[in-house]
Amino acid sequence: MNAWLIETEELTRTYRVGTTDVHALRGVSMQVASGEFVALMGPSGSGKSTMMHLLGCLDTPTAGRYALESRDVSRLTVDERAYVRNRRIGFVFQTFNLLARLSALDNVMLPLLYRGRVTDAKRRALEALRRVGLEQRAQHRPMELSGGERQRVAIARALITDPALILADEPTGNLDSQTGKEIMQLLIELSTAGRTIIMVTHDASVAASAQRVVHMRDGQIVTG
Amino acid sequence: MTLLNSFRTAVLGLSGNKLRAVLTALGVIIGVASVIATLALGNGARAAVESNFRFLGSDQIQIDAQLRFKESSGETKLAGKSMSYEDGLLMPDEVPLVDRVEMTVQTQGKVRQGRVVLDMTIVGTTVDQLATLAQSSQVQPVHWPEGKPLTVEAFLGQGRFFTPAEVSDGAAVCVLGYQTALDLFEGDDPLGQLVWVNRKPCEVIGVVTELETVEAAQRLRSKPNEGFYLPISTAIRNLYANEPSVSITAHVTDQTRMDEAKAQVTNFLRQRHNVVADAEGNYNDDFYLLTKSDVLGAQQEAARTFSLLLTALAVVALIVGGIGIMNVMLVSVTERTREIGVRLAVGARRRDIVSQFLLEAILLSAVSGLLGIASGILAVPLAASLNNGIALLDPTSIPLSFSVALLTGVIFGLYPALRAARLDPIEALRYE
Numbered sequence: 001m002n003a004w005l006i007e008t009e010e011l012t013r014t015y016r017v018g019t020t021d022v023h024a025l026r027g028v029s030m031q032v033a034s035g036e037f038v039a040l041m042g043p044s045g046s047g048k049s050t051m052m053h054l055l056g057c058l059d060t061p062t063a064g065r066y067a068l069e070s071r072d073v074s075r076l077t078v079d080e081r082a083y084v085r086n087r088r089i090g091f092v093f094q095t096f097n098l099l100a101r102l103s104a105l106d107n108v109m110l111p112l113l114y115r116g117r118v119t120d121a122k123r124r125a126l127e128a129l130r131r132v133g134l135e136q137r138a139q140h141r142p143m144e145l146s147g148g149e150r151q152r153v154a155i156a157r158a159l160i161t162d163p164a165l166i167l168a169d170e171p172t173g174n175l176d177s178q179t180g181k182e183i184m185q186l187l188i189e190l191s192t193a194g195r196t197i198i199m200v201t202h203d204a205s206v207a208a209s210a211q212r213v214v215h216m217r218d219g220q221i222v223t224g
Numbered sequence: 225m226t227l228l229n230s231f232r233t234a235v236l237g238l239s240g241n242k243l244r245a246v247l248t249a250l251g252v253i254i255g256v257a258s259v260i261a262t263l264a265l266g267n268g269a270r271a272a273v274e275s276n277f278r279f280l281g282s283d284q285i286q287i288d289a290q291l292r293f294k295e296s297s298g299e300t301k302l303a304g305k306s307m308s309y310e311d312g313l314l315m316p317d318e319v320p321l322v323d324r325v326e327m328t329v330q331t332q333g334k335v336r337q338g339r340v341v342l343d344m345t346i347v348g349t350t351v352d353q354l355a356t357l358a359q360s361s362q363v364q365p366v367h368w369p370e371g372k373p374l375t376v377e378a379f380l381g382q383g384r385f386f387t388p389a390e391v392s393d394g395a396a397v398c399v400l401g402y403q404t405a406l407d408l409f410e411g412d413d414p415l416g417q418l419v420w421v422n423r424k425p426c427e428v429i430g431v432v433t434e435l436e437t438v439e440a441a442q443r444l445r446s447k448p449n450e451g452f453y454l455p456i457s458t459a460i461r462n463l464y465a466n467e468p469s470v471s472i473t474a475h476v477t478d479q480t481r482m483d484e485a486k487a488q489v490t491n492f493l494r495q496r497h498n499v500v501a502d503a504e505g506n507y508n509d510d511f512y513l514l515t516k517s518d519v520l521g522a523q524q525e526a527a528r529t530f531s532l533l534l535t536a537l538a539v540v541a542l543i544v545g546g547i548g549i550m551n552v553m554l555v556s557v558t559e560r561t562r563e564i565g566v567r568l569a570v571g572a573r574r575r576d577i578v579s580q581f582l583l584e585a586i587l588l589s590a591v592s593g594l595l596g597i598a599s600g601i602l603a604v605p606l607a608a609s610l611n612n613g614i615a616l617l618d619p620t621s622i623p624l625s626f627s628v629a630l631l632t633g634v635i636f637g638l639y640p641a642l643r644a645a646r647l648d649p650i651e652a653l654r655y656e
Contacts, residue, residue: 058569058649079573086571097566097653101236111570113229157570 004067005164005196006032006055011064011074013050013219024050026219027064032198034164037191039207040200042216049169051216052200056089056167057081069164086114090158094170096150098142098157104129105138108156128156132186148179155186159195166190168199172206184209234583237556248552249592251545252629256596259538259625260617261603267618268608277519281359283479285322285489286514287472304510305497306469309460315474319492321485326352326473327456331463335452336420337408344404346421346452348459351386354379354432356473363435363448383415383430386455394457399430401451424462426454486513542628545592546636553585553640564644565652574645581644585637586630593629597622 013025025047032038042048053059054066057073058081066074073084085091090111098107108125112118129135132152142150151171158166168187172180188209191197199210207213215222238245280286290303312327326349333346347353357363358374365378381402390397398419405414405428414428435448460468476485493499493511501507557564564577572580601617608615 053650056569079575082568082571082573085569091569093653097562097569099563099566101240110567113233114567114571114573114576117226161571 003033004031005034005036005069006030006198007067007070008054009065011051011054011066012062013047013054013059014062023219025054025061028216028219028221030214030221032196034196035191035194036212037188037197037210038199039210039213040198040216041202041204041207041213042222043202045218046216047219048200048216050219052167052169052198055165055198056091057084082114086111087161088164090161090163090166092151092154092158092166092168092171094173096142096147096154096174098150098153100142103139103141104134104145104153104156107142107153108160110157111161124160125156128160129153131159132156146179147175148182151175151179151183152186155183155190159190164196166195166197168197170201171199172201172203180206230579230583231587233580234587237560237580237584238587241556244552244555245588245591248548249545249588249595251541251548252589252592252632253545253596253599255538255541255545255632256593256625256629257600257603258541259628260597260600260621261607261615262533262537263618263621263624264600264604264615265607267621268614268616271616272614273519277516280514280516280519281475282516283476283482284515285474285476285482285486287474287489287493287511288514289469290510290512302469302510303508304499306467307472307511308467309456309470311493311496312470312472314496315472315489315492319474319485319488321476321478321481321488322474323477324475326350326356326475327470328353329456329459329464329468329470331459331468333422333452333463335404335408337417340408340410342404342407344450344452346454346459346463348454348456348463349386350391350456351388353453354385357435362438363446364438366434366436379433379435381431381433383428385430386453391455391457393455394461395455396424396426396458397429397455398426399432399451399453400428401432401449401453402434403447403449404452405431421452421454422463426458482515482517486515489513538625538628542632545589545629546632549585549588549633550636550640552588553581553637554643556584557581557640557644560644561647561652561655564647565649565655568647568649569653577645577647578641581641582634582637585641586633589629589633589637590626593626596629597626600625 008031009029010027011025011029012023012027015022015024028047028051040048040051050059054061057068057076060076060081061074064074065072068084068088073081076084099110102110105122105125108128109121112121112124118124126135126138129138132155134149134152134156137145137149142153145153171187172183175183184206187197187199191211197210199206201207287307289306291300292303293300309327312325315322315325328350329348331346332343335342335344335346354376357379358376364374368374368378383399385399386395386397389395398421400408400414408414408419409417414431417428418425419428432449432451437446437448454462456470474485474489476482478485490509490513494507494509497510499507499509567577600621604615604617
């Protein structure tokens with residue numbers, strides 16, 4: 001049996017822009033073990049965002065294979081991918097992407113909304129907020145929170161579904177360095193507690209917090 | 225996603241821009257309100273026809289002399305012969321489908337008792353006058369309990385009404401209206417007393433009970449208690465120098481054969497009045513027949529025109545309203561592209577997004593529909609004042625117009641909702 005949480009084989013993604021093909025990924029094979037904290041680094045255009053979208057089941061590869069928890073998820077339909085995202089993947093974005101009209105609590109509960117009836121949704125959301133140290137701010141709207149607090153809410157939203165994988169896209173990119181350090185500290189804590197985290201960043205000091213750094217260039221893995 | 229959550233999400237989505245939602249709703253509000261007001265006009269017309277022709281039973285043919293307007297003299301004159309008492313008397317025997325007729329004549333006359341002289345309308349009638357009053361549902365005894373069916377007996381205050389023999393023999397008897405009896409006898413018992421009608425004596429055998437019109441609004445104008453009734457033969461003999469024009473109501477034995485009965489009556493009257501076909505085979509009848517189905521048929525014709533008008537009005541207003549909804553939903557989808565991206569990222573399926581935006585559109589149209597129903601109900605009195613007071617709220621128009629509003633929301637909300645669901649999550653998350 002395969003022990004890898006994530007295993008990609010020759011993952012390829014080609015976009016058609018006008019009449020030319022853009023090769024965003026050119027056969028990427030990588031493995032991530034459960035509980036690993038991996039930083040994905042590279043200059044813009046290196047394919048790290050495309051990689052992130054494929055790993056997050058937001059996109060499907062042109063060729064190659066992607067197994068998440070030993071299950072091939074590279075040929076799923078739109079709704080099947082939505083199901084995988086909902087159950088197995090938590091996203092943390094650079095711009096937080098909280099819904100402005102919802103309270104912090106409701107933002108955290110959002111993934112459970114798409115699961116039908118979840119009786120203990122509120123309890124779980126409060127627990128996730130407590131995990132990121134924001135249970136006192138549950139009823140605040142994103143506008144009433146600082147940048148660091150917003151990112152904590154977003155992390156709580158990623159945690160609430162107890163996902164197999166947390167994907168963080170430049171999680172400190174919109175934060176000042178002190179707040180960024182606090183967010184990194186939180187991610188390290190989560191990693192220590194056993195969460196698998198893949199983080200995209202171009203900041204070497206941020207990447208240094210991860211256990212493993214994977215460098216990408218021109219749609220291929222250079223090192224890692 | 226559970227229904228409650230979908231509903232919450234939709235309310236939240238709409239509350240984001242209340243003014244825009246209200247402005248969008250205006251088209252649907254006007255559409256729904258005009259549906260209700262127009263249906264009320266149609267309903268009012270129907271009710272007016274029904275109340276005006278209530279006296280006409282479905283087994284009856286009303287027969288009257290044909291009047292013709294003469295342009296040369298500017299007068300309205302009889303087209304030929306009038307309906308005679310004899311026409312009516314012979315009809316039950318000569319026309320197979322008619323089993324009996326009621327006849328009345330009306331004229332002004334002088335009624336004297338002692339030193340009191342009244343100028344009033346004298347009605348010569350057959351035995352069924354009280355039954356006709358009861359059937360008409362225009363008048364009722366005062367303080368009559370609402371909903372209690374009217375009986376002929378209830379109309380008689382004192383004494384009795386005419387017997388068939390008194391009617392056919394021209395007996396010198398009369399029945400007084402309640403007020404007439406008070407005016408003539410000033411509280412004394414009128415039964416068995418003599419009164420003089422155009423200098424001819426007759427004995428008072430009955431008094432009609434005190435009556436009022438069923439519709440309270442008409443009570444000031446109408447005077448149902450100033451009646452004076454004679455047997456029709458007595459009235460014709462004593463009050464007319466020439467043959468009077470008689471109003472005849474024929475009762476048909478079989479209600480399912482009304483057209484046949486009308487044809488029989490027409491043939492009978494053409495023979496009696498010597499109406500012959502002209503060169504083209506047309507008859508220039510000097511009488512006309514009216515049945516309840518004639519009246520209803522004409523009314524239904526009017527209702528068809530009305531409903532056609534209504535359909536056109538509703539369709540235009542609701543299309544305008546629907547386009548408004550579509551527009552506001554498309555703008556909303558564009559503005560909330562990022563929100564859609566987030567929802568897709570955390571696991572919303574396409575159908576979740578479709579139902580979210582569709583529900584918003586339906587909610588918008590439902591609120592508009594309710595506001596439209598409210599304005600429509602308020603508009604009914606306004607419509608009535610512009611239409612001689614004829615407008616009556618049709619209760620079925622409320623669920624009807626509300627469902628049409630909902631349907632508008634579904635139809636025009638579907639495209640924006642599908643567009644939202646087709647968004648690519650990556651593109652949507654990048655949207656600025």
